[in-house]
Amino acid sequence: MSANRSRTRHTRQRWTAAAVGAISLLTALPATARAGESTPGPAAQTGRAAEAAACGTSGRTYVTNASGELLQYTMPTPLTGSTFSAYVKVGAGWGSYGKVLAGPDGDFFAFKSDGTYYAHRADNGTWDVSPKRISTYLGWLGNAADHGQATVDRSGRLWVADNLGQLYGYQYDPKLGTGGGLSSIGIVDNDWDRYNLITAGDTGVLYGRAADGRLYRSRYDVASQRWIERHVLIGAAAWGNFTSITAGGGDTLVAVRTNGEALYYRYDELTDTWPVVAKPVAAGGWHTFGNVTSRPDNCRLLTNHTPPKPPPLPMDHPAATVTQSTSGYLDILQSFSGHIAHVRVDPVTFSNPRWTRLDEPRGVSGRPAVVKQSDGRISVFAQGVHGSVFQRDQVAKDSPGWEAWNDLAGAMAHPPVVAKLPASGLAVQYAVDVNGKPWHRVQIKPDAGFLGWKPLAGPALDGPLTTVDEQGGIRLFGRKTDGTLATALFSAAGTMSPWVSLGSQQIVGLPAVITLPGTGYRVVARDLDGRVVTTRQTAIGGAYEPWSAIPNTATTGATPPAPVAPLSASSSPTAVFTGQTPGPEIVVRGNDGHLYRTAGTSATTWSPWVRFGPKSEEPRGNAIGDPRAFTYSAELSDTWGVVHRDDLGRTHISRPTTGTGWTSTPIS
Incomplete structure (x- = not known):
């Protein structure tokens, strides 16, 4: 388990209980950030079947009373909701715990000042594990002011939102014994201090109530470490009138009003509706209970969202x-x-x-x-x-x-590609999924781990992204499914600009993008016919010129150079700007097994391609894969080189010498 975090308190708005009428309507407003959609909501869900949920023959909710007794209430039909049966006393001495949470399969977690406790109630109604301390951490959850900041989901994971807004996940394995069995899956998100209460509607499904009483829903998939949806508004401000809200799995909720009445709800994520709304299930007195906690496996959602x-x-x-x-x-x-x-x-x-x-x-x-x-x-x-x-x-x-x-x-x-944000120095990963959707995850703090994957808005992409550092953030370039390029800026604040097309030129492989002083970006790529094509900005932040092909005239590296067959590229190009020529240095692998290099002699003209590489050396080997050009410093001067491999299993570093000459050193 991770080290205990200091509990630095800061001012947070908290709801105030007030007597109101029963909630008869929950407004399902348009959602924000569902699976990366820009404008999701009920209209986008039209025609989709309701989410299939299943429940056991009865659902159990536990409460602790003023005498410290643990009472069990049973609901006969938890899918549709029905009046709770008379309670059964199942435990005593629970008043010493400020916070009690029911888990799946008879698990219980409890919190008081000296740490976290675990207990288990067997199917036959006996306690085969009496409350025992499993960690000295998380005891602060027993404070009355922090009751709403933890929940257990249907898989048994404990979710905790601390007062810094960080959302942690924990898993307890009783087989590992006291202390060693409670492990952290890390910080998966931040900004969760927006809520004064969280509860888990199913595996990875987290409801959060904001200070204004509105109810939001998020889904985190642990297997993929993705936020499938995040902070989707599903309920109007009247949710602030409940003293407690607890979930029983399958998107079912028990909510206790200030007059002690318990109401029942069930939400459907695909239709964005509430099939069960404000159904009375207990007449009164529930507001006096210190804890109200439903078993999170009373019901379950049947659709696999991984x-x-x-x-x-x-x-x-x-x-x-x-x-x-x-x-x-x-x-x-x-x-x-x-x-x-x-x-x-x-x-x-x-x-x-x-x-x-x-x-x-x-x-x-x-x-x-x-x-x-x-x-x-x-x-x-x-x-x-x-x-x-x-x-x-x-x-x-x-x-x-x-x-x-x-x-x-x-x-x-x-x-993935990884870049660092300006100012904060936080690393950000970017990757593309099987549907062409771009995703990202941000470092928690310098030298630390990463938050969960979150979707980015944008077109469907086909291939890895390319990043370039920019003063205002990280510039992304991506090849769309039609083969053309688009670009967008991921700002230092974590927001995305609209994606801008670079024109109708279709490319294959990865583009090379370099920054040219005073003018902006130069983009170099390979087209479908093996030509090396390029475009550029004529001013920083300006539009891109029409694409043009770099002439394919090629020569040997000998002195004097001898002409060879026109270049046909078979790799993605790589490029650097050294300042030694007016334009960039570009290297590509030809379909003949040689490497070729050209340089910009002006903004629109290029030197002939000069071949070099392992096929020009003994023992001769064909270049394979994509070469990589890079700049570096050596003996107080700046220069550049190329890393490449050959089909003899060797890795080479090649560097330019005088004129069109090259020297190459095998390093494997």
Whole structure:
């Protein structure tokens, strides 16, 4: 379990009980942030069948009275709601706990100042586990002011919203014994101090009541670590007139009015309606109970909301990722044949490279993403062949040791990219799912873990995203399903700008995007015919010019150069701007196994393509996969190079020399 968080109190609005009439109508207003939809709500749900829910023959709700007794009330038909039967006393001594929560399968969780307690009531009505302390944490939930900040869902997960607005998930395994059985699944979201009460409507389904009395619903899928929906408004302000609200699974709720009457509700997420509304189930007196808690498995939703995993992804030869450490060494992360390797090499001599295998046992696909944490450590993000995103961190800055892989789930169809927000320095992951929907997850704080995956608005995309740092945030480029490019800005505040099309040019693979001083972005890509095409902004923030093809005239790297067959590109291009030429340096792999390089001689003209690479060297090997150009510093000067692989299993670093010459060093 994670370390105990300090409880810094801050002012929060809390509801005030007032005598009102029974709620006869709950306004289901348009939702906000349901599965990434921009304008979801009842109109978008027209014609869809009601959500199928199932309940047991009876539903149980437990209360604690002023004498500290635990009482059980039973409802005969929890799907439609019916009057509770007379109570049965099932326990004593529960008055010492400020907060009591019923869990599934006879579990109970209770909280008082010295920690968290667990008990279990067997099916035969006996207590086979009397209340025992399982953790010294979370005792603050026993405070009267904090009663509404915890709930247990149908799967038995404990959800806690602290006063900093952070939403934690916990799981208890009684087989692990006292203390060790309560483990944290981490902070999955923030901004939950918007609510003064939360309760779990089903597995991962969380209701939250705001200070203005409105009721919202969210769904977090633990398997994929995705927020399927988040803060969807489902109830009008009259929900503030209840002293307590508890859920019994299947989107059923028991709500207690200030006059002590208990009312019953059931919500349907697909029709955005309430099939059961304000049905009286107890006449009065319930407002005197210290705790009212329904078993979260009285009912259940039958639809599985876990997103499907993508089909197995190819284990190919994507471009490497290169960074330079503060100590000067080049850190190269490369994925090949389902493996990831980290190599550290001296940028002056390129001798004695240090290789470390970072294999994820199930295999990886696509280019690894790398971010440098604020403490100097490198974090590597890789796409598993079955859609999960994995993260692995260096043990310490410049260390050859690595922590274990951390499964970040996602069920994504394309590898993630990672960038850091300006000012805050928080890392953000971006990835695309099987339906082309872009998602993101933000770091909790520098050098820490990540919140859950959240959807982004935008067009359906086909392929990984490309990111570029921008003063106001992170610039995203994505290939749409029609093959054209679009771009949007993810701001430092976490909001998305509208996506803007870059025109009708269709491309394949990943674009290369670089920033040109004073003018904006230059985008380079490969089209369907193997041509290298490009567009640019003529002013920062301005429109993009029409796409144009870079001439495919090619030569050898010999002196004097000799003409060769026109270039036909078979990889995504890679580009850097060094300032040594008016335009960018561009490298691409040709369909003949050579690498080719061109440079912009003006805003609209280009030098002939010059070939280089492993096929020009002994022993000869064909270049494979996507090359990666990068800039770096060596011996107090800035220069650039290219990392690439050949079909002999070697990794090379090639650097330009005088004129059109190149030198290449195998590092494996």
